[in-house]
Amino acid sequence: MAEIFVLAEHRQGQLRDITFEMLTKAREIAEKTNAGLTTVLLGKNVRELAKTLAEYSPKVLLVEDGKLENFNSEAYQKVLSHLITQRKPVLTIIGHTSYGVELAPRLAAALNVPLATDCIDFGFEGEAFTVTRQMYGGKVNAKAVLRKSESYMVTVRQAAFQAQKPSVPINGQIEEIPSPLTEEITSKRFLEYVLPPPGGVDITAADVLVGIGRGIKDQSNIPMVEELAKSLGGVLACSRPIVDKGWLPSDRQVGTSGKTVKPKLYLALGISGAFQHVLGMKNSDLIIAVNKDPKAPIFSFSDYGVVEDLFKIVPVLKNKINELKAQKSS
Amino acid sequence: MDIIVCVKHVPETAEAELKIDATGKGIEKSGLVFDINEWDDYALEEAVRIKEKFGGTVTAITVGSEDSDSTLRKCLARGADKAIRLTDPKFAGSDAYATAKILYNAIKNMRFDIILTGAQAGDDGSAVVGPVLAEFLKIPHATMVKKIEFADGKAIVNRELEGGLEERLEVKLPALFTIQTGINEPRYVSIMGIRKAMQKEIKVMGLADIGLGENEVGEAGSWLTIERLYVPPVEKQAEFLTGSPDEIASKIVEILKSKGLI
Numbered sequence: 348m349a350e351i352f353v354l355a356e357h358r359q360g361q362l363r364d365i366t367f368e369m370l371t372k373a374r375e376i377a378e379k380t381n382a383g384l385t386t387v388l389l390g391k392n393v394r395e396l397a398k399t400l401a402e403y404s405p406k407v408l409l410v411e412d413g414k415l416e417n418f419n420s421e422a423y424q425k426v427l428s429h430l431i432t433q434r435k436p437v438l439t440i441i442g443h444t445s446y447g448v449e450l451a452p453r454l455a456a457a458l459n460v461p462l463a464t465d466c467i468d469f470g471f472e473g474e475a476f477t478v479t480r481q482m483y484g485g486k487v488n489a490k491a492v493l494r495k496s497e498s499y500m501v502t503v504r505q506a507a508f509q510a511q512k513p514s515v516p517i518n519g520q521i522e523e524i525p526s527p528l529t530e531e532i533t534s535k536r537f538l539e540y541v542l543p544p545p546g547g548v549d550i551t552a553a554d555v556l557v558g559i560g561r562g563i564k565d566q567s568n569i570p571m572v573e574e575l576a577k578s579l580g581g582v583l584a585c586s587r588p589i590v591d592k593g594w595l596p597s598d599r600q601v602g603t604s605g606k607t608v609k610p611k612l613y614l615a616l617g618i619s620g621a622f623q624h625v626l627g628m629k630n631s632d633l634i635i636a637v638n639k640d641p642k643a644p645i646f647s648f649s650d651y652g653v654v655e656d657l658f659k660i661v662p663v664l665k666n667k668i669n670e671l672k673a674q675k676s677s
Numbered sequence: 678m679d680i681i682v683c684v685k686h687v688p689e690t691a692e693a694e695l696k697i698d699a700t701g702k703g704i705e706k707s708g709l710v711f712d713i714n715e716w717d718d719y720a721l722e723e724a725v726r727i728k729e730k731f732g733g734t735v736t737a738i739t740v741g742s743e744d745s746d747s748t749l750r751k752c753l754a755r756g757a758d759k760a761i762r763l764t765d766p767k768f769a770g771s772d773a774y775a776t777a778k779i780l781y782n783a784i785k786n787m788r789f790d791i792i793l794t795g796a797q798a799g800d801d802g803s804a805v806v807g808p809v810l811a812e813f814l815k816i817p818h819a820t821m822v823k824k825i826e827f828a829d830g831k832a833i834v835n836r837e838l839e840g841g842l843e844e845r846l847e848v849k850l851p852a853l854f855t856i857q858t859g860i861n862e863p864r865y866v867s868i869m870g871i872r873k874a875m876q877k878e879i880k881v882m883g884l885a886d887i888g889l890g891e892n893e894v895g896e897a898g899s900w901l902t903i904e905r906l907y908v909p910p911v912e913k914q915a916e917f918l919t920g921s922p923d924e925i926a927s928k929i930v931e932i933l934k935s936k937g938l939i
């Protein structure tokens with residue numbers, strides 16, 4: 348029977364959400380194509396995680412080795428090359444995460460298995476294996492077909508699939524495989540985790556966030572939006588480029604490499620809506636976006652949209668709010 | 678330290694109106710402004726800073742048409758010593774995998790201590806070229822790098838994980854790193870610098886020069902073929918507030934009032 352591999356992603360003893368998202372999609376494909384679903388778990392002292400995975404996957408391949416204690420793409424590549432060469436899965440699914448990006452392209456090239464990265468959908472269509480991925484910051488979707496092969500590989504965008512528990516309980520079998528790693532990995536070594544610097548402002552605790560993006564154009568425009576945020580009783584948050592430029596500290600960044608926020612109001616000013624940003628704010632209660640580009644992806648995640656120059660809206664809006672507050676207090 | 682930086686000439690699309698072209702497989706490129714890929718801008722800056730500190734050379738290399746010369750010139754103006762453009766009609770249709778093959782064949786006989794690429798390209802964004810190139814060259818790599826230091830012939834790098842967490846790795850040289858935005862602050866180029874760069878040579882090489890066969894590049898040498906492009910379906914369409922800025926602001930205030938936010 349054909350087999351589908353899902354690589355379990357975990358860090359510091361925790362399985363990561365992407366693992367369950369991938370398993371949900373993999374189960375759907377396995378059912379459709381009558382394939383077996385196998386989760387591959389590499390690590391050290393991770394048997395408990397294997398048990399959890401066995402509730403989602405009929406088979407769990409477990410490889411334990413001290414050299415797999417912390418993620419190291421070279422160690423992972425060696426073990427996965429071994430497993431893929433031996434078992435010849437028709438499809439290997441890996442997360443498009445920091446770990447997946449480090450591992451998958453090189454593994455695919457070494458095995459000469461065609462790979463599509465950052466996929467938001469994928470599956471077998473007759474003889475072909477097709478994928479959907481985004482281009483140009485989410486403005487365009489591309490449907491693409493992978494070169495015909497006996498084995499394919501994909502990396503999957505975070506939150507592209509909603510994790511679901513199997514409808515019928517699965518009591519999967521855990522199969523332990525002896526580690527094929529014989530030597531120490533010396534070309535690349537994990538040293539330590541580095542935590543973000545402790546922040547002054549906790550944007551995850553704010554009810555109102557004014558999120559600014561590259562549309563703010565210049566650092567000198569920040570006081571203007573800071574005042575608006577104050578009028579609204581909120582604080583400033585931002586997209587990544589604002590932190591990259593050093594205009595706001597990193598504790599203000601919303602998105603996959605920043606914070607996930609869920610305020611009562613997220614007012615997005617000059618933010619295009621790249622998925623890395625959207626994943627951090629799309630569950631806000633109310634989202635209002637101001638962007639001069641009517642096609643900006645942010646509008647498909649917002650409750651209200653304003654197609655205008657933010658510099659025309661912000662001052663008027665601030666005055667109106669201040670007037671209203673003055674009326675109320677008088 | 679001799680450093681090679683792979684750079685891509687990409688269209689700026691954040692503020693542009695994109696139209697899918699007649700083939701349905703690409704976008705209309707006319708009218709779009711092209712520039713160096715954002716991530717590559719940081720990679721080039723990092724390379725120049727390493728050179729300034731330790732000596733050596735910086736070579737910028739791209740796979741692209743003659744139009745990419747403006748991106749290479751920018752690299753030269755910013756401090757690159759040499760520029761190479763890999764151009765051939767047969768390269769058309771190459772995906773990230775084929776692009777890495779082309780780069781590999783041009784680079785394999787060159788001297789280098791480190792290769793830097795962007796973490797991803799802003800247009801296709803597959804984040805594939807760097808690690809695949811490292812595999813072909815059989816050198817270690819690290820992706821999404823936010824800090825590079827050197828000690829005892831090794832590099833100590835910080836890689837970005839999710840949610841603001843990073844990991845520190847020790848990597849033997851020669852190695853390839855893919856650079857994440859924010860690692861440094863790319864410098865501005867002076868007019869003088871650009872003028873000087875206009876006189877520098879850009880070396881151009883094609884398929885035959887790098888010893889690759891026709892079916893190793895282009896669509897035949899790729900993993901991926903695009904079938905069609907389309908505008909993404911909307912998850913939740915915003916209700917648009919229209920009118921003069923004054924009217925729009927009033928509408929926003931009404932919404933906020935109705936939700937008890939002010």
Ligand SMILES: Cc1cc2nc3c(=O)[nH]c(=O)nc-3n(C[C@H](O)[C@H](O)[C@H](O)COP(=O)(O)OP(=O)(O)OC[C@H]3O[C@@H](n4cnc5c(N)ncnc54)[C@H](O)[C@@H]3O)c2cc1C
Pocket residue numbers: 484559560561562563585586587588589600601602603604605606616617618619620621622623624627637638639640643655656657658691692796797821
């Ligand atoms: C691994 C990885 C992790 C990442 N993590 C994050 C993350 O955590 N958070 C994050 O935000 N990004 C992240 N990114 C970057 C992300 O892909 C985008 O590049 C980024 O979100 C874009 O920021 P932006 O919307 O501010 O800028 P742009 O995409 O440049 O958009 C600017 C917008 O402003 C609009 N605009 C311009 N002028 C005006 C005006 N006067 N009035 C109104 N609108 C105007 C434009 O139309 C445009 O839509 C990550 C990327 C990678 C590869």
Ligand SMILES: Cc1cc2nc3c(=O)[nH]c(=O)nc-3n(C[C@H](O)[C@H](O)[C@H](O)COP(=O)(O)OP(=O)(O)OC[C@H]3O[C@@H](n4cnc5c(N)ncnc54)[C@H](O)[C@@H]3O)c2cc1C
Pocket residue numbers: 682683684685686714716717738739740741768769770771772773774776780793794795796797798799800801802803804805806807899901902903
């Ligand atoms: C099916 C398909 C067909 C295509 N056809 C064409 C075509 O006909 N003509 C065309 O011009 N493009 C074409 N492209 C795009 C082009 O081949 C891309 O450069 C290539 O796919 C690289 O992938 P990426 O942009 O996703 O790079 P990523 O892997 O995201 O880029 C990471 C880094 O690799 C380096 N890099 C990427 N591309 C280049 C490059 N070209 N030169 C030097 N360094 C680079 C940069 O440092 C970059 O930051 C096509 C892409 C696909 C998927």
